[in-house]
Amino acid sequence: MRDFLLGLAFMIGGGVVIAVAQTYPTMPALQFGPSLFPSLIGGGMVIGGLVLALTRVGQLKNAFAGPRSQVASYDYRGLLISLLPCALVVFYILASEFLGAALCMAASMLVLMLIRGARLWLSLLVSIIVAAAIYVLFSRYLLIPLPEGTLFSQTLTFAW
Amino acid sequence: MDDFLQGLAMVFNLQTMLVIVAAAVFGLFVGAIPGLTATMAVALLVPITFYMDATPAIAAIVATSAMAIFAGDIPGTYLNIPGTPASAAYVGESYRLAQKGRARETLGTNLVCSVIGGLFGTMVLVFVSPSLAEMALNFSSFEYFWLALLGLSSSIFIAIGSRVKAFLSLTVGLLLSTVGLDMMSGAPRFTFGVPDLMAGINFIPVMIGMFALNEIMMFYGSRVEERHVPVTAKDSVFLKAPGHIKTYWRNVLRGSSLGTLIGALPGAGADIAAWIAYALGKSRSREKEKYGTGHIEGIVDASSANNSGISGAWVPALVFGIPGDTITAIVIGVLYMKGMNPGPTIFMNGGGQVYALFTVFFVANLIMLPIGYLAIRASKVFILTPRKILMPVILSFCIVGAFAINNSITDIWIMLIIGLVAFVLARNDFPMAPAILGLVLGSTLENSFMSSMLKSNGDLLAFFERPISAALGAMVILIWLLPSLIRLFRRWRSTPQPSHKPRSS
Numbered sequence: 335m336r337d338f339l340l341g342l343a344f345m346i347g348g349g350v351v352i353a354v355a356q357t358y359p360t361m362p363a364l365q366f367g368p369s370l371f372p373s374l375i376g377g378g379m380v381i382g383g384l385v386l387a388l389t390r391v392g393q394l395k396n397a398f399a400g401p402r403s404q405v406a407s408y409d410y411r412g413l414l415i416s417l418l419p420c421a422l423v424v425f426y427i428l429a430s431e432f433l434g435a436a437l438c439m440a441a442s443m444l445v446l447m448l449i450r451g452a453r454l455w456l457s458l459l460v461s462i463i464v465a466a467a468i469y470v471l472f473s474r475y476l477l478i479p480l481p482e483g484t485l486f487s488q489t490l491t492f493a494w
Numbered sequence: 495m496d497d498f499l500q501g502l503a504m505v506f507n508l509q510t511m512l513v514i515v516a517a518a519v520f521g522l523f524v525g526a527i528p529g530l531t532a533t534m535a536v537a538l539l540v541p542i543t544f545y546m547d548a549t550p551a552i553a554a555i556v557a558t559s560a561m562a563i564f565a566g567d568i569p570g571t572y573l574n575i576p577g578t579p580a581s582a583a584y585v586g587e588s589y590r591l592a593q594k595g596r597a598r599e600t601l602g603t604n605l606v607c608s609v610i611g612g613l614f615g616t617m618v619l620v621f622v623s624p625s626l627a628e629m630a631l632n633f634s635s636f637e638y639f640w641l642a643l644l645g646l647s648s649s650i651f652i653a654i655g656s657r658v659k660a661f662l663s664l665t666v667g668l669l670l671s672t673v674g675l676d677m678m679s680g681a682p683r684f685t686f687g688v689p690d691l692m693a694g695i696n697f698i699p700v701m702i703g704m705f706a707l708n709e710i711m712m713f714y715g716s717r718v719e720e721r722h723v724p725v726t727a728k729d730s731v732f733l734k735a736p737g738h739i740k741t742y743w744r745n746v747l748r749g750s751s752l753g754t755l756i757g758a759l760p761g762a763g764a765d766i767a768a769w770i771a772y773a774l775g776k777s778r779s780r781e782k783e784k785y786g787t788g789h790i791e792g793i794v795d796a797s798s799a800n801n802s803g804i805s806g807a808w809v810p811a812l813v814f815g816i817p818g819d820t821i822t823a824i825v826i827g828v829l830y831m832k833g834m835n836p837g838p839t840i841f842m843n844g845g846g847q848v849y850a851l852f853t854v855f856f857v858a859n860l861i862m863l864p865i866g867y868l869a870i871r872a873s874k875v876f877i878l879t880p881r882k883i884l885m886p887v888i889l890s891f892c893i894v895g896a897f898a899i900n901n902s903i904t905d906i907w908i909m910l911i912i913g914l915v916a917f918v919l920a921r922n923d924f925p926m927a928p929a930i931l932g933l934v935l936g937s938t939l940e941n942s943f944m945s946s947m948l949k950s951n952g953d954l955l956a957f958f959e960r961p962i963s964a965a966l967g968a969m970v971i972l973i974w975l976l977p978s979l980i981r982l983f984r985r986w987r988s989t990p991q992p993s994h995k996p997r998s999s
Contacts, residue, residue: 336922344662351669358681366947368676368683371940375668382662389658409715416715416917419707419889423910426893427903439893443886450714450882457883464887468894476545478898 434483615805667932
């Protein structure tokens with residue numbers, strides 16, 4: 335079932351790639367230009383997706399023909415939890431300018447550790463130490479401009 | 495001679511040696527934790543290597559990858575869970591030996607075989623690469639087009655599992671390689687008005703997304719498992735290893751040469767090398783019946799093959815700029831960043847850089863012996879490190895590592911999107927190696943095709959006019975036809991042959 339859907343997704347994606355590629359300019363000296371390779375790749379995605387979907391049609395028919403109990407139940411909870419790291423990356427992207435990289439990393443690590451049942455004191459300790467260590471290593475030693483966070487710089491200025 | 499001595503001086507200094515030791519320990523740690531691969535270790539290391547000189551940066555990558563491949567054997571032996579996919583082929587054999595109280599002996603033999611395999615691959619790299627590079631100096635865009643296509647074709651036809659899925663995975667990588675300004679016309683493609691995408695997609699956030707974020711998501715999608723070590727280890731690490739190597743020297747040699755050859759094939763890495771070496775070792779063994787019951791011969795071939803594959807993969811990467819596996823795909827990106835453009839000219843440039851690179855391989859492989867010995871003695875520390883603590887730490891490194899490449903939030907978005915796509919594909923058994931090769935070789939393929947067409951005024955037959963180009967083209971066509979030919983051969987063998995009637999007198 336999932337392979338069938340992925341095959342369809344590749345076909346649609348390939349179609350979109352071909353459509354977008356047709357808008358690119360062609361080179362005057364040649365019959366082809368920047369659209370050639372994307373169009374070939376899009377064509378490959380359509381054909382590959384079609385083959386993948388067609389080879390799974392038989393399995394799809396069997397799955398729908400059989401009793402409902404035979405269809406394996408999908409682990410939606412597991413899928414949701416597996417998306418949590420991505421949600422925390424988005425949180426970092428959106429909040430790091432305001433909260434600072436170190437605090438965002440510490441918060442993300444704490445959430446991820448707690449959700450898998452790590453002890454609170456251990457999670458807190460590891461999150462804070464590791465976030466501080468990564469921040470110092472990258473921003474002070476490797477000179478990467480990690481966001482300091484406007485929240486802290488404002489608070490510190492105010493306190494000063 | 496001056497270049498050689500200069501090369502030695504680049505390696506045998508305190509900074510580079512410390513980097514090698516630290517990278518080996520890092521590789522050991524990542525490799526010994528199930529679910530974390532050698533490619534992931536290298537991808538996470540790259541942002542830090544950006545701030546090093548070329549020699550320590552390459553030394554760090556070589557030491558990390560070699561050590562991670564060996565370290566994958568540690569949880570395989572104690573827990574029956576391979577630390578990296580390259581150890582999966584012989585994990586059953588190692589675990590059964592450990593159950594018999596021979597865990598350290600097994601790991602000691604693994605370690606010695608890994609070192610011999612790594613050194614064998616290095617010797618091939620040292621002696622074969624310069625000659626290949628001299629030949630490659632005569633290559634034009636026609637030959638590079640076929641070489642790129644050969645690499646991409648091998649990645650589909652050598653992949654384990656569905657070829658359709660491998661092909662679709664390749665299209666994802668190729669599509670990513672087209673993002674940015676077109677080299678010939680300067681037209682922006684798939685940039686969606688984002689200025690950061692004009693220069694194209696950087697390999698490193700893609701690698702981090704594909705191999706690290708994807709693994710973290712896999713971990714959170716799986717059930718929690720508590721690990722305990724069911725076997726005890728009181729035996730000696732190296733006492734019986736020389737005896738085993740003496741008995742099975744043919745296996746070591748066969749595994750090493752096979753591993754180097756498979757590693758050099760684009761798309762086939764240490765894991766495929768180990769599987770093929772194990773299968774070949776079993777088929778040629780005099781004690782086939784002992785395989786699967788905990789037989790030391792079963793680990794010798796494959797353990798040599800996976801480490802020699804790591805060194806072998808560097809041959810096409812250095813000579814042609816075509817990666818032999820996912821690790822060298824990352825290495826090519828690092829070499830470009832360090833101004834050491836991979837290709838035949840890398841061997842012609844003076845300054846001892848190439849000698850330094852070769853020396854690094856020898857040192858990184860030899861240093862595995864003492865560090866590996868200590869790791870075997872302290873195995874439990876590595877394999878019982880709780881992943882629920884480690885995975886969040888890795889996520890933080892992923893975010894900061896992706897950002898550090900260009901100091902750009904766009905790279906974190908790229909890592910995130912690629913991680914999500916890789917997660918969906920990997921959960922549905924799509925191989926990742928073709929996507930990486932597509933990304934790395936996509937621009938070589940397109941640019942060499944376009945410049946060849948300009949040179950030949952659009953005549954496609956020009957791709958077969960030069961002898962080496964024609965030979966490479968024929969190899970590509972042969973690889974495409976190989977599955978059909980094998981199928982036809984099998985069908986021919988399975989059809990019953992007409993029996994000869996005895997002649998009547």
